[in-house]
Amino acid sequence: MTEFNGKIELDIRDSEPDWGPYQAPTAPPGAPNVLYLVWDDTGIATWDCFGGLVEMPAMSRIAERGVRLSQFHTTALCSPTRASLLTGRNATTVGMATVEEFTNGFPNCNGRIPEDTALLSEVLAERGYNTYCVGKWHLTPLEESNLAATKRHWPLSRGFERFYGFMGGETDQWYPELVYDNHPVAPPATPEDGYHLSKDLADKTVEFIRDAKVIAPDKPWFSYLCPGAGHAPHHVFKEWADKYAGRFDMGYEAYREIVLENQKRLGIVPPETELSPVNPYLDVKGPNGEAWPYQDTVRPWDTLNDEEKRLFSRMAEVFAGFLSYTDAQIGRVLDYLEESGQLDNTIIVVISDNGASGEGGPNGSVNEVKFFNGYVDTAEESLRFYDQLGSPETYNHYPIGWAMAFNTPYKLFKRYASHEGGIADTAIISWPDGIDAHGEVRDHYVNVCDVTPTIYDLLNIAPPDQVRGIAQKPLDGVSFKAALADSSADTGKTTQFYTMLGTRGIWHDGWFANTVHAASPSGWSHFDKDRWELFHIEADRSQCHDLAAEHPDKLEELKALWFAEAAKYNGLPLADLGLIETLSGWRPYLSEGRKTFTYYPGTAEVGIGAAVELRGQSFSALVEVTVDTADAAGVLFKHGAGHGGHVLFVADGRLQYVYNFMGEDEQLVSSPDQIPLGSHVFGVSYQRSGTVEGSHTPLGDVSLFVDDQTVATKAAVRTHPGMFGLAGGGVAVGRNPGQAVSQAYQAPFPFTGGTIAKVVVDVTGTPYRDVERELAQAFSKD
Numbered sequence: 001m002t003e004f005n006g007k008i009e010l011d012i013r014d015s016e017p018d019w020g021p022y023q024a025p026t027a028p029p030g031a032p033n034v035l036y037l038v039w040d041d042t043g044i045a046t047w048d049c050f051g052g053l054v055e056m057p058a059m060s061r062i063a064e065r066g067v068r069l070s071q072f073h074t075t076a077l078c079s080p081t082r083a084s085l086l087t088g089r090n091a092t093t094v095g096m097a098t099v100e101e102f103t104n105g106f107p108n109c110n111g112r113i114p115e116d117t118a119l120l121s122e123v124l125a126e127r128g129y130n131t132y133c134v135g136k137w138h139l140t141p142l143e144e145s146n147l148a149a150t151k152r153h154w155p156l157s158r159g160f161e162r163f164y165g166f167m168g169g170e171t172d173q174w175y176p177e178l179v180y181d182n183h184p185v186a187p188p189a190t191p192e193d194g195y196h197l198s199k200d201l202a203d204k205t206v207e208f209i210r211d212a213k214v215i216a217p218d219k220p221w222f223s224y225l226c227p228g229a230g231h232a233p234h235h236v237f238k239e240w241a242d243k244y245a246g247r248f249d250m251g252y253e254a255y256r257e258i259v260l261e262n263q264k265r266l267g268i269v270p271p272e273t274e275l276s277p278v279n280p281y282l283d284v285k286g287p288n289g290e291a292w293p294y295q296d297t298v299r300p301w302d303t304l305n306d307e308e309k310r311l312f313s314r315m316a317e318v319f320a321g322f323l324s325y326t327d328a329q330i331g332r333v334l335d336y337l338e339e340s341g342q343l344d345n346t347i348i349v350v351i352s353d354n355g356a357s358g359e360g361g362p363n364g365s366v367n368e369v370k371f372f373n374g375y376v377d378t379a380e381e382s383l384r385f386y387d388q389l390g391s392p393e394t395y396n397h398y399p400i401g402w403a404m405a406f407n408t409p410y411k412l413f414k415r416y417a418s419h420e421g422g423i424a425d426t427a428i429i430s431w432p433d434g435i436d437a438h439g440e441v442r443d444h445y446v447n448v449c450d451v452t453p454t455i456y457d458l459l460n461i462a463p464p465d466q467v468r469g470i471a472q473k474p475l476d477g478v479s480f481k482a483a484l485a486d487s488s489a490d491t492g493k494t495t496q497f498y499t500m501l502g503t504r505g506i507w508h509d510g511w512f513a514n515t516v517h518a519a520s521p522s523g524w525s526h527f528d529k530d531r532w533e534l535f536h537i538e539a540d541r542s543q544c545h546d547l548a549a550e551h552p553d554k555l556e557e558l559k560a561l562w563f564a565e566a567a568k569y570n571g572l573p574l575a576d577l578g579l580i581e582t583l584s585g586w587r588p589y590l591s592e593g594r595k596t597f598t599y600y601p602g603t604a605e606v607g608i609g610a611a612v613e614l615r616g617q618s619f620s621a622l623v624e625v626t627v628d629t630a631d632a633a634g635v636l637f638k639h640g641a642g643h644g645g646h647v648l649f650v651a652d653g654r655l656q657y658v659y660n661f662m663g664e665d666e667q668l669v670s671s672p673d674q675i676p677l678g679s680h681v682f683g684v685s686y687q688r689s690g691t692v693e694g695s696h697t698p699l700g701d702v703s704l705f706v707d708d709q710t711v712a713t714k715a716a717v718r719t720h721p722g723m724f725g726l727a728g729g730g731v732a733v734g735r736n737p738g739q740a741v742s743q744a745y746q747a748p749f750p751f752t753g754g755t756i757a758k759v760v761v762d763v764t765g766t767p768y769r770d771v772e773r774e775l776a777q778a779f780s781k782d
Contacts, residue, residue: 005020032431033347039230041352043425058330059330061334062348071424077098084449088477098520113153115470131162134163162208163182205223225333229325232396234315241314252316274544275408275542280412292518310386312364312399348430348431355416356403364396373662393642415520419514440487442480444491449475510538517530596761601734606730608729618763621683633649633751643739648683669714700719
């Protein structure tokens, strides 16, 4: 704050004001707007403007008036890339070595971006910019992403004035879990009304900008727009998927050959670039003889039967339609900027946060929730949903062969920071008023941490020493502004280190050294036994020719450099934890240690990280309810969604319960008798009895109760060993917001004909009747 330079006397009439110390900051006249557009899980060989076969007119429109970066690199995973992008620092520097759901309490991996590494939004807000965040955030710790938690790492606490989007790593595109500023909201419409999240996000982006422009037309803005595309679930209207009918029938290996030639023609890769094998490490064994993970293995196209080829092709069509539809919505944002005279003076940065995703496994999946519960989906199961792919009935993801294809010509995919398939991604920079190069390609080595330093450079802003009064750490990234103007310019960048989920790599002056290690959730450990490879990546972009034996001294030099960089940027410890190790690790949840949870009607849905976690254990859920009419009906309690969850409800006058196992088996238990009028406790109990033979799937017996009387039972009910999903897994009382857990009713199916006092969920393993007796005693005192 500047000093007051006015004059203060006894009488204000004799005093002289000075507004200087109190005025809000203002940007320089003519300062450009800044738009960061972050795509999800989109490999470099996907879009047509990078040689792929997916039509992206809006992205091509930006590329035609900007510069494509052919050696742009990320961190190989969502949250780390976004943290690095917004801060201009390596992800490990800012505590984001992995995604927010899997952080583990070390300086490199705690999921909390320190205030001494400010976000671009915080810097620009102090320089007179309006700041907006729309879409995927994924930079708040899971345990702080609820309404009882501190909001210190929510968008509005990190320099953004307005936020509309979703907090976690993914969401249902038809039934998103939306947050507006600091509170959850319902989507403005349903899929039946034509709703899709990508359109909603484009509408909000235009709305936020327009709201300010009608008041201050010359004030610049920073918009951080992050659609869910192309992260799973791949959701899109059927007509958009149908635009690609037959486009991918050649299979993923043939796709790679076609696209590689396109890339060479466009100058995206050098002319001598070769295709890497689709299964480059199938013969690699772990330190204890473990096989290369089946989940990370491609089934060659010529080994598929005709039905599998038809299914896999359709999965690619749906993904392509999802991207093209989202591109069209972003095109509407560009149209608004052009019509309002803002487009030419807007710096647009387009990136993907990592390479194409292999999380669909070798067969793809119609329900990605299976991956997070340790299951590999089968083509036979997915074929049942062929006509529903992309619809609200599926939570789909293509097979891993398409991840290799969409990452052409590189090895591996998302999660692998050791190979280009995980870290080499699409990027476009455009500023028609400030960057003369249009439609050109730049082959400089760039990392995501270099983007924000470049924006500071373009805006003539020195990296601040203080933000919000807090001294700042230096930036890790290097500006590549000079390269945007001159293809022969030297950016001065010489080194970039990588670490992700147990994989490692380091680039230095055109060379790249990396380990061969299966990424988490491999659980391999024993990192000192890793085999290192060495590539002259300036010429060998696809890492086809390992030169470790030929240049042992160079390899040792780069290995030593990796450890030096790791020490400098908090690169350790390494973690390749398995799913059980990850999910069972302690985290500072607000619900930590609780075994009994009480929920009430009329409150916001309680999501993952705050809600009770069942994870296949015994439980009971009891509802205090007063039934006033014989036609009472509706949801009493729900947890999860249509792709996995359970719900207790009243329909046809009877108490009913559904445990929806993985979206494929609605296990119904129903009372044969009508529910009684008056005040009662309705409940459900699950007693685990074992597991399905040859599987890790929990089995148990379900009983329905009215007060302490058993009214229905069902044996051998399958339950999830893990979570109901990374999205749509919330708890609600008296209604089913979002997608219905069961097809037995139409959401939201609010409870009518009576009142619900509360719901108690107990996971102590205490027999149902003991829990019911305690609740009944408390009920009688109310």
